[in-house]
Amino acid sequence: MTDSAVGMGAAGLDSRVIHFDSADQMVQALGANDEALALIEGAFPGISLHVRGDELSITGPATDVGRTASLIAEVRTLAVNRTPVTPQVLEQLLFMLKTQGAAKPAEVLSMNILSSRGRTIRPKTVNQKSYVEAIDSHTIVFGIGPAGTGKTYLAMAKAVQALQHKEVNRIILTRPAVEAGERLGFLPGTLNDKIDPYLRPLYDALHDMMDPDSIPRLMAAGTIEVAPLAYMRGRTLNDAFIILDEAQNTTPEQMKMFLTRLGFGSRMVVTGDVTQVDLPGGTSSGLRIVSEILRGVEDVAFSRLEATDVVRHRLVGDIVSAYSRWDESQRASPDGRRPAGRGPRREH
Structure with missing residues (x-):
């Protein structure tokens, strides 16, 4: 042209x-x-x-x-x-x-990651492309940003790609089983029934990227594992692509425990939104402090995604921006009281 x-x-x-x-x-x-x-x-x-x-x-x-x-x-x-x-x-x-x-x-x-079931998964913003490139070039990557920025979805796509290319032997997907106002003991059913709601988003992403009929077989063989973070304790994870999702709900001790599971031939991606912490009051988020702890450590990358990287409905980006402005006003208020007419105060 x-x-x-x-x-x-x-x-x-x-x-x-x-x-x-x-x-x-x-x-x-x-x-x-x-x-x-x-x-x-x-x-x-x-x-x-x-x-x-x-x-x-x-x-x-x-x-x-x-x-x-x-x-x-x-x-x-x-x-x-x-x-x-x-x-x-x-x-x-x-x-x-x-x-x-x-x-x-x-x-x-036009940077294709994965093609599955008639659709292609690719980054859609500059920051998303930088995030994907960081996953390609580092052993441990932290993807930090608000809901809808693709941080978990793109990490999942890279994990499936690595498995298909035989760069790893298995995929391990994990989340801390913590939600605001809920405790596992009060949910009905067996232990698996109790933890399933926390892991369901990871299953949903897998179904978007792989033949659904193959997933039970791969899980039964241990090629794909979806489990709560507590199940990682005491293990060494070799030749695996490991994703920790919702990492803002880990304590500093849990974050250290997870990161030290890294074995030979493995890669880790840790995703989370530091503005959406559901830990009990007074408990520090491991994701909030890990960048200070690991600053300068070789082969560790921090990719930050913003409201402009939201790829859901246009309103999602506007909502994320509005909540960020509201949170800033709360922190700026000298007595910690919310300005009149601004809606309920959110506790982190």
């Missing part, structure tokens, strides 16, 4: 013509019915787009013309890499170009 500037017109307008290599390439980038063009014009209302043959002309304010040309270049890169250009992908590209300072966001969105 090439582009050429037509020149500056009246009232600060600019024009640019983008030449695609072929009609097929244009269809892959813009959609059979030019669906992408309507979304781009909606994002840049001052822009006018016209298609003729293998050429796309862009007219409008100079700044918007440049941004639109950059966006279309990224869309073409996705099409060349066989990444489907859906409305959601276009919205993510726009968001990354506008807010995350991504020089080449298409490189993020």
Whole structure:
């Protein structure tokens, strides 16, 4: 694809013509019915787009013309890499170009981790790509961020990928069995019934990434293990990809116990959200202090994800940001009282 500037017109307008290599390439980038063009014009209302043959002309304010040309270049890169250009992908590209300072966001969105059951799992933000790259290059990685940022899901995808590539012999998934206001003893059923609700999100992610019929067989063989954190005590975990989820609900002692389970040929990913601690009052979170303890330790990486990395419904990112602002106001209040009209105070 090439582009050429037509020149500056009246009232600060600019024009640019983008030449695609072929009609097929244009269809892959813009959609059979030019669906992408309507979304781009909606994002840049001052822009006018016209298609003729293998050429796309862009007219409008100079700044918007440049941004639109950059966006279309990224869309073409996705099409060349066989990444489907859906409305959601276009919205993510726009968001990354506008807010995350991504020089080449298409490189993020075309980084495939795992293909399963007709869908491909890939990072969707710059920070997510950095997180995945940290998992590739470090033995222990901490993924810290709010709900919906993909920290657990991407770690699970990397674990399944490592198992498929025979880089490890097994996957071990674990969580502390702690939730706000609940205790295991008050839940009905056997011990397995009691702990199942805490581990269910890990099972759900596995079912997204593997043939569901193979999971019971792999679990029976010990190739995949999903267990509460307490089951890790006293073990040495060799040749395994180990994920500790909801790590904000570990005590410092539990975090040390988990990290020292690392054996030869193994990798660990620890995920959690330090703003959602469900430990009893006065108990320190092992995830909150571990970055201070392990600062400077070789082959350990800390990846931090933000509200801008939320890849669930758009409102989830807005909700995360609103709660962060509210928490900041609580910490800033000199007497610890919540400002009037701000909602109930959350205890950590």
